[in-house]
Amino acid sequence: xxxxxxxxxxxxxxxxxxxxxxxxxxxxxxxxxxxxxxxxxxxxxxxxxxxxxxxxxxxxxxxxxxxxxxxxxxxxxxxxxxxxxxxxxxxxxxxxxxxxxxxxxxxxxxxxxxxxxxxxxxxxxxxxxxxxxxxxxxxxxxxxxxxxxxxxxxxxxxxxxxxxxxxxxxxxxxxxxxxxxxxxxxxxxxxxxxxxxxxxxxxxxxxxxxxxxxxxxxxxxxxxxxxxxxxxxxxxxxxxxxxxxxxxxxxxxxxxxxxxxxxxxxxxxxxxxxxxxxxxxxxxxxxxxxxxxxxxxxxxxxxxxxxxxxxxxxxxxxxxxxxxxxxxxxxxxxxxxxxxxxxxxxxxxxxxxxxxxxxxxxxxxxxxxxxxxxxxxxxxxxxxxxxxxxxxxxxxxxxxxxxxxxxxxxxxxxxxxxxxxxxxxxxxxxxxxxxxxxxx
Ligand SMILES: *[C@@H]1O[C@H](CO)[C@@H](O)[C@H](O)[C@H]1NC(C)=O
Ligand SMILES: *[C@@H]1O[C@H](CO)[C@@H](O)[C@H](O)[C@H]1NC(C)=O
Ligand SMILES: [Zn+2]
Numbered sequence: 001x002x003x004x005x006x007x008x009x010x011x012x013x014x015x016x017x018x019x020x021x022x023x024x025x026x027x028x029x030x031x032x033x034x035x036x037x038x039x040x041x042x043x044x045x046x047x048x049x050x051x052x053x054x055x056x057x058x059x060x061x062x063x064x065x066x067x068x069x070x071x072x073x074x075x076x077x078x079x080x081x082x083x084x085x086x087x088x089x090x091x092x093x094x095x096x097x098x099x100x101x102x103x104x105x106x107x108x109x110x111x112x113x114x115x116x117x118x119x120x121x122x123x124x125x126x127x128x129x130x131x132x133x134x135x136x137x138x139x140x141x142x143x144x145x146x147x148x149x150x151x152x153x154x155x156x157x158x159x160x161x162x163x164x165x166x167x168x169x170x171x172x173x174x175x176x177x178x179x180x181x182x183x184x185x186x187x188x189x190x191x192x193x194x195x196x197x198x199x200x201x202x203x204x205x206x207x208x209x210x211x212x213x214x215x216x217x218x219x220x221x222x223x224x225x226x227x228x229x230x231x232x233x234x235x236x237x238x239x240x241x242x243x244x245x246x247x248x249x250x251x252x253x254x255x256x257x258x259x260x261x262x263x264x265x266x267x268x269x270x271x272x273x274x275x276x277x278x279x280x281x282x283x284x285x286x287x288x289x290x291x292x293x294x295x296x297x298x299x300x301x302x303x304x305x306x307x308x309x310x311x312x313x314x315x316x317x318x319x320x321x322x323x324x325x326x327x328x329x330x331x332x333x334x335x336x337x338x339x340x341x342x343x344x345x346x347x348x349x350x351x352x353x354x355x356x357x358x359x360x361x362x363x364x365x366x367x368x369x370x371x372x373x374x375x376x377x378x379x380x381x382x383x384x385x386x387x388x389x390x391x392x393x394x395x396x397x398x399x400x401x402x403x404x405x406x407x408x409x410x411x412x413x414x415x416x417x418x419x420x421x422x423x424x425x426x427x428x429x430x431x432x433x434x435x436x437x438x439x440x
Contacts, residue, residue: 039192040131040397040405044068052080058139059412060154060419061146066412070135072186075179078138082106086145089113093262095255098200101182103259107267108141110173114440116269118173120429121386122422123260123275126214126369128184128195129404130278132411136393136418137276138178143419144170156420157349157413161427169426172434175267181214181256194402196244198256203249209242214256215275216365218372221289221301221310222251228289228366232311236366247367260369264376264386269438272338272429273373273388276418278404280362280392281354283343283421285335286325286374288359288390289366292332293317293324300326301375311364325360326378335374335387338428342391345424346417352395354417359390384435389425393418 045068049056056078059066070078083090083106090106097103110117124137147154147166154161161169179185181198188195197211204210216237221227224236224247237247252258264270286292289301290311296318299306309315309323317324327335336356343356359370373388394414396403406414 038400039402040400041066041408041411042068043189044071044074047074047077049074049077049081052077052084055081055085055145056138056142057146058143058419059416060140060143060156060423061152065408066135066415067408069131069411070138071189072179072182075134075138076104078142079104079106079178082138082141082145086149088145093259095258095262097183097255098198098202099183099186101186103177103180103182103256105175105177105263106141107173107175108145109170111171112438112440114438115267116438117440118175118267119270119434120172120174120272120426121263121267121270121274122174122176123180123273123369124176124178125185126180126256126260126275127277128181128188128197129402131188131405132278132393132414132418133276134178134185135411136415137176137422139415140419140422141174141176144423154419154423156423157416158351159345159349159420161423165423165427168430169423172426172429174426175263175270177260177263180260184211192401192405194404197246198254200254202253203241205241209240211246212248212254213237213243213245214254215277215369216245216247216367217252217254217257218261218367218369219251220368220372220375221366222247224366227301227307228311228364229309232364235363236311251367257369264373269384269435270386271384271433271435272425273370273386274422274425275369275388275390277390277392278414279394279396281352281395282362282390282392283339283346283354283356284359284362284370284390284392285339285356286327286359286371286388288362288368288371289364290323290325290360291317292327292358292360294327294329294332296324297326297328299323300378302379313360313364331385331387334432338387338425338432339389341424341428342389342421345420346391346393349420350413350417352413352417391418391421393421
């Protein structure tokens with residue numbers, strides 16, 4: 001249990017600090033110093049992709065030092081450059097953010113070009129302050145395309161992959177969205193305010209209460225005030241617009257979460273999903289609502305019988321009123337298998353130890369993207385099974401104004417670990433299964 005009582009007690013005086021709340025899904029720094037001024041590795045000021053003409057290339061195909069983070073403008077330029085240099089297709093979702101931004105992504109690999117050819121969805125930067133998420137995703141795709149074109153392998157720190165593995169990984173068909181919270185990231189980058197949410201003031205009560213926690217806004221047990229045990233509600237999400245975990249006015253009330261759903265609906269044969277967060281050094285698999293169980297199929301998120309006990313982790317499913325979220329044995333085996341491979345690859349790459357566990361082991365949540373993705377085929381049997389994951393890269397920067405802002409050295413390692421984790425996910429997906437073959 002990461003949030004020991006000791007931790008919570010030591011945090012009590014800091015609850016007003018924007019980025020350190022016990023209900024955060026991400027990890028908490030061991031020691032918190034106030035009044036720190038370093039903002040970690042700086043945000044890039046130019047355009048290293050030269051208006052969409054120089055493709056992003058990460059740390060898997062070259063040794064270089066990443067001295068700055070990608071600005072919002074560079075993320076957009078980098079995506080365009082992948083299209084210009086490698087001819088990949090890009091797309092824009094139909095939803096515009098509060099500040100008028102669009103949400104764009106790209107598609108690579110696969111065994112055809114129809115929407116059903118894409119079986120893996122990688123999503124970045126849903127939480128604004130988790131710096132390096134968009135970078136890690138864009139650089140990984142750039143590495144993959146570079147390695148494929150030049151028939152070379154990938155090396156992320158101490159983890160290497162062959163040229164043949166690059167081609168296998170690409171065969172999975174990848175749809176990716178590097179920047180799923182453009183307003184939040186733009187604000188965080190310009191203010192260094194440790195901003196987590198989007199910037200929608202729809203239900204705000206003042207300047208201190210802007211924004212929805214997008215990772216509590218998905219349609220999975222969204223209405224936690226009715227669907228979770230009263231004893232856990234305050235840590236699952238929040239109905240208060242000023243909270244870091246404000247869940248919005250309705251499930252999918254936000255253009256950013258609608259966009260992620262749109263990707264899953266449009267690329268309807270996606271079988272594997274990763275939402276890339278920081279930091280905790282974790283690979284999390286389903287469920288995040290409660291501990292998992294495979295013995296009681298009717299004990300699940302759709303069953304209102306369990307509304308008063310859902311989210312209590314200390315009970316035993318099947319004993320008394322104990323509840324656990326149902327996952328069929330075969331699906332759970334695959335959930336764990338891929339997560340373990342990802343965690344091992346990330347640990348090897350950077351020499352730092354990643355933990356692999358069910359998301360609820362951090363603490364129970366409602367409305368998160370990973371659970372939503374995995375819940376879709378239970379809620380609607382016409383939908384494809386998606387194995388959903390949250391990766392929490394990195395281990396935090398206790399010397400920064402915001403612990404989610406990495407030092408240059410941490411950023412370097414984070415990007416290597418992310419590359420290895422994504423690469424391993426693609427290979428695991430091909431090994432474990434991409435679903436029925438599609439003709440297109
Ligand atoms: C549930 O998660 C635990 C880890 O907390 C794991 O050891 C166990 O195998 C899982 N059980 C089932 C039935 O899925
Ligand atoms: C909900 O759980 C109860 C208790 O196990 C069970 O009797 C009931 O059939 C379940 N409802 C559904 C719709 O599965
Ligand atoms: Zn996060």
